[in-house]
Amino acid sequence: MADKEEPKKDAEKIEKNYYTDVPFKTNGNFHVKGAANLDWGMKKHLTNIFNPKSGNTVMFAFDHGYFMGSVSGLERLDILIPQLIDHVDVLMATRGALRTCVKPNFRKGIALRVSAGSSMINDDLSNELISVDVEDAIRMNADCMAVQVFIGAPGQLSSINNLSRVINAGVRFSIPTLGVIAVGKNMERTSQYFKLATRIVAELGANIIKTYYCEQFDEIVAACPVPIVVAGGKKLSEKEALVMAYNSMQGGARGLDMGRNIFQSKNPVVMADCIGKIVHNKYTDKEAWEYYCEKTKPKK
Numbered sequence: 001m002a003d004k005e006e007p008k009k010d011a012e013k014i015e016k017n018y019y020t021d022v023p024f025k026t027n028g029n030f031h032v033k034g035a036a037n038l039d040w041g042m043k044k045h046l047t048n049i050f051n052p053k054s055g056n057t058v059m060f061a062f063d064h065g066y067f068m069g070s071v072s073g074l075e076r077l078d079i080l081i082p083q084l085i086d087h088v089d090v091l092m093a094t095r096g097a098l099r100t101c102v103k104p105n106f107r108k109g110i111a112l113r114v115s116a117g118s119s120m121i122n123d124d125l126s127n128e129l130i131s132v133d134v135e136d137a138i139r140m141n142a143d144c145m146a147v148q149v150f151i152g153a154p155g156q157l158s159s160i161n162n163l164s165r166v167i168n169a170g171v172r173f174s175i176p177t178l179g180v181i182a183v184g185k186n187m188e189r190t191s192q193y194f195k196l197a198t199r200i201v202a203e204l205g206a207n208i209i210k211t212y213y214c215e216q217f218d219e220i221v222a223a224c225p226v227p228i229v230v231a232g233g234k235k236l237s238e239k240e241a242l243v244m245a246y247n248s249m250q251g252g253a254r255g256l257d258m259g260r261n262i263f264q265s266k267n268p269v270v271m272a273d274c275i276g277k278i279v280h281n282k283y284t285d286k287e288a289w290e291y292y293c294e295k296t297k298p299k300k
């Protein structure tokens with residue numbers, strides 16, 4: 001086994017080239033990165049997530065309750081979700097939220113949160129377990145299973161174990177896995193950290209990765225052999241959130257998986273539409289912001 005120190009020193013010495021201008025080479029004719037060699041069922045689930053025309057997705061994340069409880073904006077899922085379903089491609093949620101607050105009469109993708117164990121009263125959020133087994137993911141018709149991964153945190157090994165077990169079950173039953181890159185409280189959202197974390201999770205077999213936008217994002221995307229969707233993170237102004245969404249797509253993201261920047265917006269439905277126009281209709285952030293202003297200006 002190479003000396004642990006060696007890779008670090010080597011990494012610092014040798015110039016890296018991410019060929020950010022060279023498209024991914026081994027995708028065959030399937031529209032999802034890294035999925036060309038997967039089976040029919042996996043590809044069907046991934047197509048329920050990533051639109052074949054744009055290759056992209058708008059995921060609406062409202063799984064926050066699994067560790068944040070009734071966070072602002074999600075107090076009444078039964079009121080909020082029916083308003084947004086027609087404006088997004090995928091719902092990212094817990095099984096509890098879906099079964100109690102979302103009627104099954106919609107035709108959108110489902111990203112099912114299957115890890116748990118954190119809570120806002122924990123100091124360290126990184127100790128999670130697999131809370132949903134693959135049989136219930138099958139019952140819920142999940143198009144992917146979402147697992148939090150804490151690279152660099154005390155719970156790193158257990159989260160990698162969770163991810164690997166979910167991937168193994170997903171391979172058995174042709175359900176993709178979404179690896180969610182978490183950033184511990186004492187960590188920085190640097191490209192160095194996200195390059196490490198996204199590549200580790202992809203190498204372990206995740207089919208989709210959710211991370212955050214940061215500098216050198218195009219290099220993170222280039223080095224990651226599966227599609228990256230971007231989480232919104234803490235609430236920004238609508239204008240700033242649209243800039244971040246646009247920069248993410250320009251950097252090679254295949255979609256956004258936003259929560260707080262939609263459900264804590266003054267106008268969640270319009271915000272979801274704006275994200276969709278950036279993701280599927282090639283709107284710039286400026287065009288999307290103009291659309292937002294037009295749709296939300298006070299009626300005379």
Ligand code: 5RP
Nearest residue numbers: 061231232233257258259260
């Ligand atoms: C919560 C999550 C969320 O799905 C993810 O962070 C996206 O939500 P937001 O845009 O609010 O960050 O993983 O643990």
